[in-house]
Amino acid sequence: MKKLFFLLITLYVFTACQSKYNDVPDTYHTLLDSALIKANSNAPQILKALTDAPKNQKEGMAFLISYMPKRDLTTLSASFLLENAAYAYKTREKYPWSKALPDSIFFNEVLPYTNVAETRDPWRKDFYERFSKYVEDKTNLKDAIFAIANPIKDEVKVEYNVKRSKVDSSPKEAMAENMATCTGLSIILTDAFRSVGIPSRLAGTPMWTNMKGNHTWSEVFIDNEWKFIEYYPEDLNKSWFLADAGKADPNNPLHWIYAVSYKPTNQYYYAGRAVKHLINKMDVNDMPAQMRKGYENSKKHDSISEGPYIYGVNVTQRYIDLYEKSLKGKKLEEDELIASFIIFKDKDIAKSDSRLDCRVDIFMEDEKIDFGYSPSATDDMNKFLKLKLKKNTNYTVMVSNTKNNIEHSFSISTDDNATQEFKLIL
Structure with missing residues (x-):
């Protein structure tokens, strides 16, 4: 019985859809066929939404149905979908920002x-x-x-x-x-x-x-x-x-x-x-x-x-880019600087492949000050991890990468400049 019901639904969808896709781009047809099969006993409601949608809304309705989760294909009514589309398209006609999309x-x-x-x-x-x-x-x-x-x-x-x-x-x-x-x-x-x-x-x-x-x-x-x-x-x-x-x-x-x-x-x-x-x-x-x-x-x-x-x-x-940009725009206090970090696996620091993406934790004595992630081998060579630190201060830098079994510490000292680079070699 179940098999017969499925065949009937399939036949219904196939025959009904041949005349209902006229105003829908061909790229949606196969997706719509699949969606209507998934809709099972709710297929008439889904098809009605597509059929009753005004011509200028058909592609939008086809988009919704084609990519609709199964939970919605089997439960949503035509009236729900038609009202949703009608008001969405109303805004497209009314507002310049929507019309231009x-x-x-x-x-x-x-x-x-x-x-x-x-x-x-x-x-x-x-x-x-x-x-x-x-x-x-x-x-x-x-x-x-x-x-x-x-x-x-x-x-x-x-x-x-x-x-x-x-x-x-x-x-x-x-x-x-x-x-x-x-x-x-x-x-x-x-x-x-x-x-x-x-x-x-x-x-x-x-x-x-x-x-x-x-x-x-x-x-x-x-x-x-x-x-x-x-x-x-x-x-x-x-x-x-x-x-x-x-x-x-x-x-x-x-x-x-x-x-x-x-x-x-x-x-x-x-x-x-x-x-x-x-x-x-x-x-x-x-x-x-x-x-x-x-x-x-x-x-x-x-x-x-x-x-x-x-x-x-x-x-x-x-x-990440937004945050780094925000740091550049921040006014530093008199005793602050922007420290840039990059981690290398060997001394050939001119090579992109030498860079390692690691977690970088900054400590001042036993207190963690900040942390971040250094750029990888595939990042732009001008990209650095940027952190705000105090001038003329000693820090411990913990570098780790669990995938490569890396855990290493460095001692660094900041100077009196507004920016300072630290190229750390493991």
Whole structure:
């Protein structure tokens, strides 16, 4: 009986779709066939969404359906999808920043109804009605971004609170409780941006390199690049966590910075999969004290449970570059300097292959002052790890690389200049 039902569904999809793909680019046809088979008994609803979508919305609807997680293919109604698309396209017609977007950005970072694993609430219409009034007189995208971000907590009446019932709460769930963690707050902020045609996505890390837990925030696409912003905003690309993000380890997925993609990529968004894969294999009792504390903090405060269908992009290097740029722009105190570090495995320091990517910890007597990661053999030869230190001071530098079984210490002394380079040879 099951086999017969599957064959009937397959036949239904095949015959129905032949006349329904007329306004959809050929590149989606095979993907749509596959999606409708996965939808099983919900295939008529999914097909109705595609069929009833206005001609100018067909490709966007095809994009959503083609890359839709199975959990949504089997449950979402045509009315849910049609309303979501209608309001997304309404913003594209209304706002200059949305009208100017390439399809690839509009489809992937404005049109989607979801971010990670939150409940699929129909938030789009409600949020458009809530937030469109804030951008009515805006013609500049940055002004529009902050016209949403500045009043958002007062509009939705949601504050950060770890007592929330869920980590990845939907806007409706967070607003019912008046609380959310950073994941829930970021979902609200990203959905608010999308509701007025501003491309936005979630970003975050499974675990900071200082092992103090994880974090999630939002990104917006402005001036043809992605910039980060928080629910409690300071400015674009400015927040308390930049120093932590800038010290991410580009060689360890546990410490990468990830951004969410609706369209499948070649890797998953962190959403706990990196945490589970790289940490949960360990016995918690065997973890170093700092890692164990960070792991427990991560479980308490943010998500380590989202599903395997959430895709991501590795944006680690962009955050490292942003942090290094911020250091250059900082005014140094009279007794401070910027120290640049690079680690070599041999004395041939002119060769790119001699460089080693290592963790570099700086100590003054027994107190750890700072840390970071030195450039690898494939990085630009002008790239250094930059740290702010005191002038005319003695330090101990601990260099480690577990993959290559390296652990070495150096004694260094800073001088009286504003900058100083340290090329350390193992």
